[in-house]
Amino acid sequence: MTDTTFDAGLGQHRQWRLKMHTRLQHLAAWLENQDLLEDGSRERLRLLERQLNTDxxxxxxxxxxxxxxxxxxxxxxxxxxxxxxxxxxxxxxxxxxxxxxxxxxxxxxxxxxxxxxxxxxxxxxxxxxxxxxxxxxxxxxxxxxxxxxxxxxxxxTVAVSEAQARALGFLGDADQEALAVDRAGQVLIPxxxxxxxxxxxxxxxxxxxxxxxxxxxxxxxxxxxxxxxxxxxxxxxxxxxxxxxxxxxxxxxxxxxxxxxxxxxxxxxxxxxxxxxxxxxxxxxxxxxxxxxxxxxxxxxxxxxxxxxxxxxxxxxxxxxxxxxxxxxxxxxGLPRLERMLADEVLGRRQEVLRASVRKGLDEVQQLVMRTVEQRQRELTEQYHELASLRGKNEAVIRQMRARIAQEETEFKASAARIHALRSVHLKRQTEMLDLLSTSTLKREMAQLRAQLAQPGFKLHLGETFRATFDRLRSVLTQVQEQNLELQGMLSATFSQLNAEFGFSLQAAEAVDVSAVLRELDAIEQAHRQYLGLGQAIRLARAVFAEQLMRALAARVRAIFEALQTDIELWSKAATAQLDAQLKERRKAFQRRREAVERIENAAGGLDDRLREISERRSEMDRLRERVFEEVAFVLAPTATGEPMARAA
Missing domain, CATH: 3.40.50.300 (P-loop containing nucleotide triphosphate hydrolases)
Structure with missing residues (x-):
């Protein structure tokens, strides 16, 4: 932060968010214009924009x-x-x-x-x-x-009887000195x-x-x-x-x-x-x-x-x-020093978190986009060598090439069953992971704790049940992690086969990191421990308070489980999106190859014209590749006052 006051720092933080949001929108529009924005990248950019907009x-x-x-x-x-x-x-x-x-x-x-x-x-x-x-x-x-x-x-405040105050959760050990009593002997509560x-x-x-x-x-x-x-x-x-x-x-x-x-x-x-x-x-x-x-x-x-x-x-x-x-x-x-610390530490740290999130999302988008660009480059190179081999060849050779293209396209279509099977297994494994993180799973794993908290009077052995509940929740997250690693391994093996067979550049992303969620679960467990001690025994004996505690706990755990669900869905969508993108590019390549042969058959000098056209497109792909890196780098570049809100198209 260049300013020392919190209000000025907050204004700078907001301007930074607006600029980053505008840059992401520009990047999405440019990728769309280049036909490089598939569903996985589009969803990732939308999430980043929403995160910046609602921060x-x-x-x-x-x-x-x-x-x-x-x-x-x-x-x-x-x-x-x-x-x-x-x-x-x-x-x-x-x-x-x-x-x-x-x-x-x-x-x-x-x-x-x-x-x-x-x-x-x-x-x-x-x-x-x-x-x-x-x-x-x-x-x-x-x-x-x-x-x-x-x-x-x-x-x-409102005056209530001592019994009413206790029923509403007041008059515990910490309240004896905090709450006043009026002349009628009633307790003044908020x-x-x-x-x-x-x-x-x-x-x-x-x-x-x-x-x-x-x-x-x-x-x-x-x-x-x-x-x-x-x-x-x-x-x-x-x-x-x-x-x-x-x-x-x-x-x-x-x-x-x-x-x-x-x-x-x-x-x-x-x-x-x-x-x-x-x-x-x-x-x-x-x-x-x-x-x-x-x-x-x-x-x-x-x-x-x-x-x-x-x-x-x-x-x-x-x-x-x-x-x-x-x-x-x-x-x-001493107030200015507090303002400086809030500005430098709070706003600065928050901006670092957001920037890291944007950087991580853009890395994933860039990888998906570059695979599509590389696929186009590879298709053009193969097409160039294929057509260059026709120099001096007669019509029979050209007809053979047409037949080979048709045969390759038929074989490619025949692989649809294998790709469909891959999608089915992928969807099944994804569903299994999401089911482990579902609300019904949470209810089942937390049922014993909920039942004990619902018992009237003092809750004996609550600590043991509490620890067992969190052990089961950790076990659920471990299962999700293992299944995600297994699915990632299966995708990697299948992608390698498709790459070898069809010249794709598919690459399964690293499995979702569950360790951060496990740490968050540990923090929730630790935060709840204060309610298990003897000092809270009276409050826990109240059915309403015990139920409030349970609902608060369930809501917090559900929030981190739902966030993990979103990460897994994004991870899965990225895997299927790159497969869809490269299948789409391959279909376009077959169409372009057929059109090229037809043009060569129907026009004298068509071969040289087509080779020159492909060379120009290969050069365009080289420039497009560099432009992708430039556009992503621009989003992450430091913002400056007065800078243009978007690059030229």
Whole structure:
């Protein structure tokens, strides 16, 4: 990133995505114009275009109550509104998980899911598809005052009896200090279970999604939050109080939901907020700096992070500095450094992931295209030598050549049965792999775990059943991998035979890499372990919570299985597409050979003209080959401001 601010970096990221999308469209159009875009390549390019077009950057803010999450969000993203937008007053503010993004197909709206829906085991993804269950509040994005008033509804609470609170999953160990009790002895719980803000804002329109989470209770009580929303965030900002460091509840959030695999450390940033409480006006700046540095290193040691991933800021002073245009105060707040880290690490890393995905897809497209070009070159070369052998030959020889072409075409058509058999076996093996990854397979492999979670009361031996379930799921993925390798070997052998017999250039792609899916399954298993301990026994005893947990788990596993299904289907389509493309080229070659002989028979000097024409086409193929490499390289070339959005045709 050439700019140090997150908003500028996000704008650059969006421009990069748009340029890459335009380049892919240009490449697809050019390949289509050259009759080089077969079904496999077309589908691969469409998927890449869709990935770039729908990409979102999600930044999640996680902390206990009163750590300054909402103020940090205001300072980072919404200072341009001229005031606070997210509620950030003293005491508890955001009381439910809140997603802030923008969908142009939906009017500016605040949607609130009542907390009573916790009594229903439906997962959050299912509630999203039931708009009638949400309370909708229209938003006026042009009026910051009214906008802030509307968003203040995420702070609302409702008084319920202790029994009702427990029935809804509150009043666990982590809630005893977090929830207030009114004068009548009733418990004040969040009024809403989840909030979704659809807001036309420059950053949100460019693909930013902000997730604000309200403390340990919501994280522990909402499986969807821990198992779906947080793992899918591209960055998680974990806020602590600068003067308190890591408290017991802070550590519980970190260990249960944010720590874990070293691979996730790159997406975790720890922020010591409210550092301005140390600016007492008495201690020397150097002494204060030493205190902050000591606290940073202490926090890094407790959370087992590199000290560079722990930042000290004052979100409130940073917001004030932006509103009053006070550059000195802004720098003192430490907010610019957090913005730089988000821009450089989050956006930079996301762009690397997308670029790698585009590069991988284009490599596959290029291989398919080059095989078609090479097939055309080979056909032209064979046709040239075939016709050159006719120099000085009489009509009888020409008639023999016509007969040979007809015989070769007949033999080629006779191979259709073998190719049909190959397709049948291929389709059967593909179906078997997809069946292993189907919803019915998942239900069967997870039935025992679901049955145990559905049992009333405390779940004994749940850990053993949980481990056995994931062992079976890993076994399923291993079977898929073995079958894919077997199919790849069969295709390689058959393709080699066809290459030798017909001069094709078929090549079976490497088998789909299942290891990444296995690692993702391991991560899901590890994320779920926090719900198996004694601390969650009371929650697990509730049938509704146990069912929510099961549905969240099933949804996450189903998502990675479906992604693997898509990869296998693309892999299979690439194999059949190159076969179809080369069969198509061979049929065209037979037609061109017949036409050439006919022209030679019917016109004097036709042989020399035809040889000259073939030579010119061979030269065109050489140029086409180089152009393919140039077009693919152009898509992957670094983008620059002001560059043409597409190359000349």
């Amino acid at each position: 979102r950057i999600t930044v999640a803010f996680v902390a206990e109550f009163s750590r300054g999450k909402s103020e940090t969000i205001n300072a980072l993203f919404f200072a341009g509104q001229g005031r606070r937008i997210m509620p950030a007053s003293a005491g508890r503010t955001t009381m439910c998980p809140t997603e802030i993004g923008y969908d142009p197909a939906v009017p500016p709206t605040l949607r609130l899911l009542p907390v009573e829906t916790r009594s229903d085991p439906a997962a959050l993804a299912q509630w999203r598809e039931r708009p009638e269950a949400w309370v909708e509040v229209a938003l006026d994005a042009t009026d910051p005052e009214r906008l802030a008033q509307a968003l203040a509804r995420v702070t609302e 009024r809403w279970r989840h909030a979704w803000v659809n807001l036309p804002h420059p950053l949100l329109e460019q693909g930013l999604v902000v997730l604000d989470t309200p403390g340990l209770n919501a994280i522990g009580a909402e499986p969807d939050l821990t198992l779906s929303l947080l793992p899918q965030a591209h960055a998680v900002v974990f806020l602590l109080a600068a003067d308190a460091g890591v408290t017991r509840s802070d550590l519980a959030i970190w260990q249960q939901s944010l720590g874990g695999r070293p691979a996730e450390a790159a997406s975790r940033l720890v922020v010591l907020n409210k550092v301005d409480v140390l600016w007492d006006g008495i201690s020397a700046p150097a002494v204060i700096a030493e205190q902050v540095e000591a606290q940073r290193r202490s926090v890094a040691e407790v959370l087992q992070l590199e000290p560079s991933r722990v930042l000290a800021i004052s979100a409130q002073k940073g917001l004030l500095a932006k509103l009053t245009h006070n550059e000195a105060l802004l720098q003192a707040s």
